[in-house]
Every structure is written in structure tokens, then in C-alpha cells.
Amino acid sequence: MAAARAALLRRHGFAAAAANPVLFSAHGLRYRKLEVILTKTIDKLGKAGETVKVAPGHFRNHLMPKLLAVPNIDKFAILMREQPKIYQHEEEVVVKEVTKEDDDARQAEEKLKGYQAAAKRLDNALLVLRRFISEGNELRTPVTKDEIVSEVARQLNINIHPDNLHLVSPLSSLGEFELPLRLPRDIPRPEGKLQWTLNVKIRRP
Numbered sequence: 001m002a003a004a005r006a007a008l009l010r011r012h013g014f015a016a017a018a019a020n021p022v023l024f025s026a027h028g029l030r031y032r033k034l035e036v037i038l039t040k041t042i043d044k045l046g047k048a049g050e051t052v053k054v055a056p057g058h059f060r061n062h063l064m065p066k067l068l069a070v071p072n073i074d075k076f077a078i079l080m081r082e083q084p085k086i087y088q089h090e091e092e093v094v095v096k097e098v099t100k101e102d103d104d105a106r107q108a109e110e111k112l113k114g115y116q117a118a119a120k121r122l123d124n125a126l127l128v129l130r131r132f133i134s135e136g137n138e139l140r141t142p143v144t145k146d147e148i149v150s151e152v153a154r155q156l157n158i159n160i161h162p163d164n165l166h167l168v169s170p171l172s173s174l175g176e177f178e179l180p181l182r183l184p185r186d187i188p189r190p191e192g193k194l195q196w197t198l199n200v201k202i203r204r205p
Contacts, residue, residue: 137173
């Protein structure tokens with residue numbers, strides 16, 4: 001149905017509407033709006049077939065490319081009257097415009113999901129580092145926080161900040177270590193644990 005509507009509008013000159021003087025009559029005058037005819041019902045703007053006033057940029061960048069509205073000029077007004085099927089259906093579909101607040105909330109939710117997925121990968125992973133020892137079990141060169149952060153990026157493909165890792169002093173012996181992670185409070189804690197952790201194993205080459 002959408003393809004048929006688009007073809008019909010193009011056949012009646014909609015593709016050339018961008019060059020119509022009506023669209024640019026308010027160029028440079030932000031307070032002047034354009035009269036357009038809606039081809040679909042748009043939340044908070046109007047119903048299909050209604051004539052509404054919108055900013056030129058909103059029509060040019062959003063409504064016109066998606067065939068949601070046409071300029072309020074004679075040929076389009078006649079077309080909309082004679083072809084009601086373009087904008088009317090047995091079950092009317094409402095197009096809800098996404099506000100900046102909705103978009104920000106969606107991005108924040110996606111970012112939180114990404115953080116949580118990364119936290120789970122860190123919590124389930126085992127970071128392995130190799131070191132030579134000098135005497136007993138002591139390492140020749142201790143493992144620092146910056147090195148662990150670099151190895152997380154290299155081995156696990158996850159970028160963390162040094163402040164996300166709680167390490168009081170460099171690791172100086174072979175063995176396995178469970179290092180606490182300091183992550184945003186918005187990220188739910190792992191089930192059955194008090195905090196997210198990173199398991200690090202230091203072994204001989």
C-alpha cells in the first residue's frame with residue numbers, strides 16, 4: 001500500500017514539490033509556517049486529510065521525504081479529495097512522532113543494556129597474564145592496574161577505565177585473583193553476588 005501511495009504521489013508531481021515556490025516562500029523567516037495536507041494521521045499534529053501549519057524545515061526534512069504530507073496547493077488538495085484511499089484505511093494507522101525526550105530515554109536504555117552485557121562478560125571471563133618469577137612465587141615485574149586494563153581491551157575486547165577496577169596495589173605473585181569492579185549503580189548486581197568482579201590468573205610463560 002505504501003509503495004502504491006508513493007507511486008501515485010510521484011505521478012501527480014509530488015517529486016517536483018521540493019522546487020515549488022510555496023515550499024520556500026518562508027525561506028529565512030523562521031516565524032512563518034507552511035500549510036500542508038497530512039496524508040496520514042500524526043500524533044500531536046493532526047489527522048489524515050487535515051490542513052495544518054508546520055515549520056518549513058520540518059516539512060522539508062521529515063514530512064515530505066516520508067510522504068506524510070503534501071503542500072497545500074490546488075493540485076494536491078484536489079488529489080487528496082479525489083483519492084481518499086491514499087490517507088484513509090479501514091483501520092487507521094497513527095504515526096507517532098518521536099520526541100527528543102523519547103529518543104534520549106531510548107539511547108540511555110540501550111547504553112545501560114550495553115554496560116550490563118559488558119559487565120556480564122567481565123564477570124564470567126578469566127584474564128590470563130604470564131610472568132617470570134624471581135624467588136619463590138614472587139614476580140619479577142608486578143602486574144599493574146593499567147596493564148590489566150590494557151589486557152581487558154586486548155583479550156576481551158572491552159574498554160574499561162582504570163577507576164572501574166579496584167586494585168589497591170600491583171599483583172606481585174602467581175595465582176588467581178578476584179578483583180572487584182566499580183561499575184555504575186544503574187547496572188543490576190549479578191545474581192547471588194554482592195558486586196561485579198574480574199578474575200585474573202597470573203602464570204608462568
